[in-house]
Amino acid sequence: MAEKKPKYYLTTPIYYTNGLPHIGHAYSTIVCDTIRRYKRMLGYDVVMTTGTDEHGVNVERSARKAGVPESEFVAKMAAVWRETWDELGIQGDEFIRTTDVKHARTVQWLFRLCRENGYVYKGNYVGQYCIYDNAYVADAGPGDNCPDCGRPTETVTEENYFFKLSAFQNPLLDLYAKHPEFIQPEARRNEVLSFVEGGLRDLSITRTSIRWGIPLPGEESHVFYVWFDALTAYLSAVGGEHYERRGFWPADVHVVGKEIIRFHAVYWPAFLMAAGLPLPKQIWAHGWLLMESSKMSKSRGNVVKPRPIAHVLGMDALRYFLLREVVFGQDGNFSYDALVQRYNSDLANGLGNLASRVLTMIANYCGGVVPNPHEQGKLPERTHASDIATTWRHTLTDINSLYANYRFSGALERTWELIAEVDRFISLKKPWTLAQDATQREYLETILYDWAESIRLIVVLAHPVMPAATEKIWRQLGQNGPLGAQRIDALQWGQLKPGTRIGKPEAVFPRVEKSETIERMEAMEKEASQPAKAPASAAAGATAGATPAAQPTNNKIAIEDFMKVEMRVGQVHTAERVQGADKLLKVNVDIGGEVRQIVAGIAQHYKPEDLVGRKVIVVVNLQPRKLRGVESNGMIVAASVGPEGRPVLAGFLEEVEVGARLK
Numbered sequence: 001m002a003e004k005k006p007k008y009y010l011t012t013p014i015y016y017t018n019g020l021p022h023i024g025h026a027y028s029t030i031v032c033d034t035i036r037r038y039k040r041m042l043g044y045d046v047v048m049t050t051g052t053d054e055h056g057v058n059v060e061r062s063a064r065k066a067g068v069p070e071s072e073f074v075a076k077m078a079a080v081w082r083e084t085w086d087e088l089g090i091q092g093d094e095f096i097r098t099t100d101v102k103h104a105r106t107v108q109w110l111f112r113l114c115r116e117n118g119y120v121y122k123g124n125y126v127g128q129y130c131i132y133d134n135a136y137v138a139d140a141g142p143g144d145n146c147p148d149c150g151r152p153t154e155t156v157t158e159e160n161y162f163f164k165l166s167a168f169q170n171p172l173l174d175l176y177a178k179h180p181e182f183i184q185p186e187a188r189r190n191e192v193l194s195f196v197e198g199g200l201r202d203l204s205i206t207r208t209s210i211r212w213g214i215p216l217p218g219e220e221s222h223v224f225y226v227w228f229d230a231l232t233a234y235l236s237a238v239g240g241e242h243y244e245r246r247g248f249w250p251a252d253v254h255v256v257g258k259e260i261i262r263f264h265a266v267y268w269p270a271f272l273m274a275a276g277l278p279l280p281k282q283i284w285a286h287g288w289l290l291m292e293s294s295k296m297s298k299s300r301g302n303v304v305k306p307r308p309i310a311h312v313l314g315m316d317a318l319r320y321f322l323l324r325e326v327v328f329g330q331d332g333n334f335s336y337d338a339l340v341q342r343y344n345s346d347l348a349n350g351l352g353n354l355a356s357r358v359l360t361m362i363a364n365y366c367g368g369v370v371p372n373p374h375e376q377g378k379l380p381e382r383t384h385a386s387d388i389a390t391t392w393r394h395t396l397t398d399i400n401s402l403y404a405n406y407r408f409s410g411a412l413e414r415t416w417e418l419i420a421e422v423d424r425f426i427s428l429k430k431p432w433t434l435a436q437d438a439t440q441r442e443y444l445e446t447i448l449y450d451w452a453e454s455i456r457l458i459v460v461l462a463h464p465v466m467p468a469a470t471e472k473i474w475r476q477l478g479q480n481g482p483l484g485a486q487r488i489d490a491l492q493w494g495q496l497k498p499g500t501r502i503g504k505p506e507a508v509f510p511r512v513e514k515s516e517t518i519e520r521m522e523a524m525e526k527e528a529s530q531p532a533k534a535p536a537s538a539a540a541g542a543t544a545g546a547t548p549a550a551q552p553t554n555n556k557i558a559i560e561d562f563m564k565v566e567m568r569v570g571q572v573h574t575a576e577r578v579q580g581a582d583k584l585l586k587v588n589v590d591i592g593g594e595v596r597q598i599v600a601g602i603a604q605h606y607k608p609e610d611l612v613g614r615k616v617i618v619v620v621n622l623q624p625r626k627l628r629g630v631e632s633n634g635m636i637v638a639a640s641v642g643p644e645g646r647p648v649l650a651g652f653l654e655e656v657e658v659g660a661r662l663k
């Protein structure tokens with residue numbers, strides 16, 4: 001029977017969809033992804049949740065400004081967040097959106113439990129509210145600014161449901177005393193302790209002044225306060241009301257930025273206690289990523305986006321930089337200069353250079369096969385192994401314990417010390433001279449083995465931080481199976497098998513020229529900050545991938561122009577995939593007495609069998625054209641949805657006759 005793995009559940013904060021991801025957000029998420037990968041390599045069954053926080057006044061306003069319904073606005077933004085995480089190698093297991101139906105159900109259920117247990121009452125609220133932080137500002141009067149973000153607060157008067165937070169002062173203090181590890185690091189724990197010791201006021205948890213939110217069943221004029229809504233996402237992602245079935249709740253750790261510790265370490269456990277649900281085991285608050293000494297944030301206008309960096313230097317470079325540079329729990333600085341500097345010194349000249357040097361030597365001196373480490377006693381002098389094996393034994397234990405305590409920067413530093421040590425030994429021993437001397441053969445083979453083995457250990461240890469590059473070096477070392485499946489805690493010196501055929505040595509981190517690289521990233525950053533381009537053409541089919549036709553300058557056409565386009569109701573007779581083109585379907589459509597063959601770019605979203613019999617809208621008077629050698633005689637009309645332009649076929653709610661013209 002397969003071994004039952006222990007479960008581990010961790011979460012990132014869920015991100016506001018009225019903004020786009022910057023590398024401060026990326027930091028939170030990359031940290032969690034690193035923990036997730038590390039825990040997997042320890043044999044845990046891990047679930048990591050990330051997602052988007054989509055309700056509230058800010059979103060309502062941003063959507064209005066963009067002139068689109070809120071649901072459309074948030075769907076586009078959520079897609080960008082998701083894509084960005086994909087590009088950074090982040091393997092979220094659950095992506096929860098607060099607009100998901102299952103989430104709304106969980107929020108309503110949690111409220112019901114709190115109410116049934118007597119912790120909710122109706123009252124009147126008058127106070128100052130910061131719409132940017134989605135928080136009421138205590139002790140503030142009309143016209144005061146928010147003490148956190150410095151922006152003006154707004155006066156709010158409304159009938160709300162209140163949560164009896166005041167009843168939880170002692171239970172929370174007991175929790176912190178009984179579980180000193182609950183809030184990390186120490187500085188944040190002290191901050192929360194003194195806040196709670198100062199007394200807790202009841203908290204209003206519904207709003208009647210906001211429309212865009214989860215409604216309270218039976219009293220739809222109330223929507224839930226964004227933090228009551230958002231925090232519950234951690235629970236809805238792993239089963240909500242039925243959390244026991246999946247067995248991932250309570251969470252092992254919620255990783256958050258330091259400015260949202262209070263919501264997580266005070267409100268969240270209080271809501272859960274009120275509902276009688278298990279509490280998360282730990283809240284870990286990290287520091288901020290600073291840009292020129294102030295917090296990187298949209299409101300300060302000093303943000304750097306992750307995509308240009310990932311595009312120019314690779315996502316592993318960004319991941320490595322953030323985890324190496326920022327000590328977890330403290331603030332850290334970002335600059336392009338420091339990023340490229342570290343890339344060149346630690347990755348190009350460090351790990352990348354070591355791997356290609358050693359692999360090239362094995363290719364040149366040992367026919368591309370990992371040599372045998374010969375017995376120490378028979379060798380002319382001590383090999384590196386006797387020293388390095390000892391060093392490794394300590395290092396492996398140290399690095400595992402650094403990871404276990406989330407000391408990523410320290411773990412990487414220790415690993416890179418080994419890289420430097422092997423580099424030093426190579427320069428000292430000059431293997432290229434040893435290779436000229438037949439009497440040194442066994443010695444040469446032994447030290448080459450030591451170095452190859454060191455690289456194997458280094459890539460396993462660095463894998464949680466740099467998944468892609470380490471996987472490449474792993475293959476170049478001739479290793480099979482996914483690197484992520486290795487047990488990091490079972491790593492030992494000497495497990496590399498002599499006789500393994502290595503792959504082709506290739507540069508994993510090519511050296512870059514600093515100023516040119518910075519210019520490229522800055523140019524991409526600038527371009528990405530331009531106002532969004534107009535949505536893509538709203539048609540799928542024969543025009544897929546084609547450039548949109550030139551528009552008249554005032555963007556309007558005369559009715560005669562419109563009438564030139566002949567659109568008819570069609571019915572799909574047959575549909576099949578086009579060989580060798582994963583986006584294209586060949587569809588035969590009856591357009592009323594004539595069957596047309598049309599090639600449509602919808603194969604990734606529609607199965608051929610689901611189309612047969614379906615009524616569609618066809619542009620019938622387009623010039624025929626060939627796509628992948630298959631003639632297309634018309635175009636099927638579809639909406640282009642989301643930033644990725646997912647096609648959604650247009651259709652009719654009423655019965656329509658095949659062949660009818662659209663006017």
Ligand code: MSP
Pocket residue numbers: 012013014015016023024025027028053230231232233255256257258259260287288289290295296297
């Ligand atoms: N939506 C809330 C969280 C709800 S969790 C139930 C929120 N969203 S946020 O988009 O503003 O921020 C999300 C996370 O990104 C927070 O943990 C925040 O600390 C982090 N960061 C935002 N800017 C940051 C830096 N400059 N540096 C490091 N982390 C930063 O708050």
